[in-house]
Amino acid sequence: xxxxxxxxxxxxxxxxxxxxxxxxxxxxxxxxxxxxxxxxxxxxxxxxxxxxxxxxxxxxxxxxxxxxxxxxxxxxxxxxxxxxxxxxxxxxxxxxxxxxxxxxxxxxxxxxxxxxxxxxxxxxxxxxxxxxxxxxxxxxxxxxxxxxxxxxxxxxxxxxxxxxxxxxxxxxxxxxxxxxxxxxxxxxxxxxxxxxxxxxxxxxxxxxxxxxxxxxxxxxxxxxxxxxxxxxxxxxxxxxxxxxxxxx
Amino acid sequence: xxxxxxxxxxxxxxxxxxxxxxxxxxxxxxxxxxxxxxxxxxxxxxxxxxxxxxxxxxxxxxxxxxxxxxxxxxxxxxxxxxxxxxxxxxxxxxxxxxxxxxxxxxxxxxxxxxxxxxxxxxxxxxxxxxxxxxxxxxxxxxxxxxxxxxxxxxxxxxxxxxxxxxxxxxxxxxxxxxxxxxxxxxxxxxxxxxxxxxxxxxxxxxxxxxxxxxxxxxxxxxxxxxxxxxxxxxxxxxxxxxxxxxxxxxxxxxxxxxxxxxxxxxxxxxxxxxxxxxxxxx
Numbered sequence: 001x002x003x004x005x006x007x008x009x010x011x012x013x014x015x016x017x018x019x020x021x022x023x024x025x026x027x028x029x030x031x032x033x034x035x036x037x038x039x040x041x042x043x044x045x046x047x048x049x050x051x052x053x054x055x056x057x058x059x060x061x062x063x064x065x066x067x068x069x070x071x072x073x074x075x076x077x078x079x080x081x082x083x084x085x086x087x088x089x090x091x092x093x094x095x096x097x098x099x100x101x102x103x104x105x106x107x108x109x110x111x112x113x114x115x116x117x118x119x120x121x122x123x124x125x126x127x128x129x130x131x132x133x134x135x136x137x138x139x140x141x142x143x144x145x146x147x148x149x150x151x152x153x154x155x156x157x158x159x160x161x162x163x164x165x166x167x168x169x170x171x172x173x174x175x176x177x178x179x180x181x182x183x184x185x186x187x188x189x190x191x192x193x194x195x196x197x198x199x200x201x202x203x204x205x206x207x208x209x210x211x212x213x214x215x216x217x218x219x220x221x222x223x224x225x226x227x228x229x230x231x232x233x234x235x236x237x238x239x240x241x242x243x244x245x246x247x248x
Numbered sequence: 249x250x251x252x253x254x255x256x257x258x259x260x261x262x263x264x265x266x267x268x269x270x271x272x273x274x275x276x277x278x279x280x281x282x283x284x285x286x287x288x289x290x291x292x293x294x295x296x297x298x299x300x301x302x303x304x305x306x307x308x309x310x311x312x313x314x315x316x317x318x319x320x321x322x323x324x325x326x327x328x329x330x331x332x333x334x335x336x337x338x339x340x341x342x343x344x345x346x347x348x349x350x351x352x353x354x355x356x357x358x359x360x361x362x363x364x365x366x367x368x369x370x371x372x373x374x375x376x377x378x379x380x381x382x383x384x385x386x387x388x389x390x391x392x393x394x395x396x397x398x399x400x401x402x403x404x405x406x407x408x409x410x411x412x413x414x415x416x417x418x419x420x421x422x423x424x425x426x427x428x429x430x431x432x433x434x435x436x437x438x439x440x441x442x443x444x445x446x447x448x449x450x451x452x453x454x455x456x457x458x459x460x461x462x463x464x465x466x467x468x469x470x471x472x473x474x475x476x477x478x479x480x481x482x483x484x485x486x487x488x489x490x491x492x493x494x495x496x497x498x499x500x501x502x503x504x505x506x507x508x509x510x511x512x513x514x515x516x517x518x519x520x521x522x523x524x525x526x527x528x529x530x
Contacts, residue, residue: 036275036301037326061274061301062425062482074328074489077275077301079482082424090426091274091300095352099371118375122348127381133339133346135324135331138301142352142372171350172375245327 003074003241003248011247014181017198018153019043019234019243020226021179022107025151028053030104033094033147035061036138038076039245040153041107046072046237051230059103063090072242095139098146106147108140112166113152115212117175117187119144120166127168137170144173152178155246159211182206184223185214196223252469253416256517259440259468260286263406266294266316270358270402270436271305272409272429275326276479276487278422279305280410282472282516283442288312289509298358298404299323300351300428303332304479304495310334311499312509315344319402321351325496328489334499348382355428357402361435367398406467407436410476411460412483414443418466419452419459424482426460433461442472444484474515 004012022044026032030053034041045058046069058066060081068084082088089097097103110119111134119140125131144150150173154161157180178185178192182201185192193215197206203217226234234243260283263269273279284305287295294316297306301322309315311334318339323332338344349357353370360368369387373379379386379397386395409429411420420441422429433439439461446469452459475481478491498504 036322037324039327061427062277063427064425073480073487075276075326075480075487077277077326077425079277079424079480079486082482088426090428091351092355092428092431095355095371099352122378127348129342130340133331133336136320136322136346136348137350137376137378138322139351141350141376141378142370145372145374145376169375169377171378173372 003244006248007244012244014155015040015243015247016226016231016234018155018179018181019047019238020230021184021223022151022153023048023051023230025177025179026053026056026105029055031057031059031102032105033059033103034076034107036077037109037135038107039074039242040155042072042076043234043238043243044107047230047233050233050237059089059094061091063088065089071240072238074242074245095142098143101146101148103143103147104149106143106150108144108150108152108171110152110154112161112163113154113178114162114166115164115191116172117152117178117192118166118169118172119152120168121170123168140171144171144175147174149176150174151176154178154180157182157209159209162209163211182209183220194220196221198223199225252418252466253446254468254470256282256286256442256470256472257290259283259470260290262440262468263287263292265292266296267405268296268298268403270298270404270407270432271302272407272427272432273476273479274301274425274427275303276492277425278410278476278481279303279479280408280442280475281305281477281479282475283408283410283440283470284309285509285512285516288314289513298354298402300354304492307332307334307499308495310338310344311505313343317345317347319347319349319354321349321354325492329492329496333496348378350378353384353399354402355431356399358428358431358435360399360401361403362431365401367400369396370399373397402435404432404436405438407432407439409433409439409461410442410472410481412444412481413447413451414441414469415447415449415452415463416469417449418461418463418469419449420461420466421452421458422460430460433465438467439465440468441466442470442475444473444475444481446471
């Protein structure tokens with residue numbers, strides 16, 4: 001069963017690109033963690049292991065170390081993430097690892113991501129009586145300041161999702177890159193700047209969709225499109241299309 | 249010594265209105281789903297829930313009006329179904345108080361309790377508005393002068409944990425992801441287990457190092473095959489996404505929730521434990 005049927009062709013293309021671009025952020029040999037509600041990073045890790053980073057160490061919430069899931073679950077805490085694991089290294093131990101400086105890379109999401117790379121996953125409106133109660137930041141307030149590097153992603157790129165400042169900061173810290181359906185931001189001197197824009201995305205479209213000044217979009221090179229090899233690895237890693245869940 | 253092997257209604261009857269409960273499992277995996285459905289059927293109220301990342305079990309208790317506070321890092325249905333509808337309604341309507349945590353601060357609070365301490369230092373949180381909102385204070389380390397957040401003790405009245413194997417005395421083995429469950433059992437005043445299988449004590453004697461919870465910590469054990477459904481239980485069953493979707497629909501109204509609880513009641517309360525059927529009804 002493919003989950004592709006639930007989303008538009010445009011969303012499918014965005015999901016494919018984001019999975020590949022997130023995977024490229026992983027360096028071979030790194031210790032990599034993703035948490036709850038992280039379908040795209042889960043797919044990206046599976047893809048990277050089949051492509052350029054076979055030597056990464058994969059950590060997840062169920063505690064599977066280098067699990068080889070029979071299928072990727074819709075919940076990124078799913079029981080499959082222990083299958084084929086060589087050891088159990090619990091979530092508590094993962095937080096401890098990050099706290100002592102031993103976690104190379106973490107993927108974290110944000111309902112809002114601001115110009116400094118700070119994220120809001122908690123509330124829209126007054127925290128005492130919010131207009132929208134968001135799910136909460138899970139591990140982000142602990143991982144963002146302690147992991148060596150974090151990569152953020154968000155599948156919606158509009159001014160509300162990318163404000164100058166988050167009205168409420170759930171977590172702040174060592175953001176390296178942010179991957180969106182339109183572009184890749186890099187944090188430089190404390191601010192997110194466009195590093196590359198995806199093929200076919202006009203510089204003006206990124207400025208219009210971003211609530212802060214992302215720097216000179218015209219000068220940003222195009223993000224290289226997924227290669228044939230990357231596409232093949234993506235299909236092999238995620239034949240059911242779990243990556244499309246974030247776009248449904 | 250009181251009998252420990254109880255029926256689901258008897259065990260749920262140990263929980264009082266207003267109790268603080270640490271709920272085992274994570275997201276849709278190995279959560280005490282049958283137990284919380286029974287709490288809802290018994291009309292419990294004012295519960296204070298402790299969880300790192302919760303979904304169905306927290307949302308269902310919110311839908312039932314059973315919850316006063318949720319101490320958690322994340323409540324939602326992930327990329328599958330998004331925000332938790334009843335939790336969201338409760339918080340936005342002012343009936344459920346969210347005590348904002350990071351997962352690691354929940355762990356730190358539970359560690360403080362397990363270690364017999366009033367609070368526990370924790371790494372991270374720099375730059376976050378969370379400590380100000382929840383009231384986490386910073387102290388200076390007496391040796392290095394480093395400033396570090398201290399998380400107050402979280403001492404639940406009960407840890408409620410669904411496990412794969414338990415014996416009638418309360419020895420338990422968790423398979424697959426353990427999440428924070430072992431810590432919860434050490435942090436709480438008492439432990440209530442639901443189990444896929446009730447096994448002989450010899451099962452534990454053969455491999456005592458694999459016993460997750462020793463019997464002396466446990467007040468009650470319930471035989472509950474399928475007790476984590478519609479979520480998953482490692483080596484037993486996977487998440488039933490259709491059944492979760494039908495819960496989300498049901499949670500929109502009191503009638504829907506009543507129907508949901510009634511539909512699951514025979515299976516929850518039947519020791520025979522009919523095997524899981526796919527789809528919305530058990």
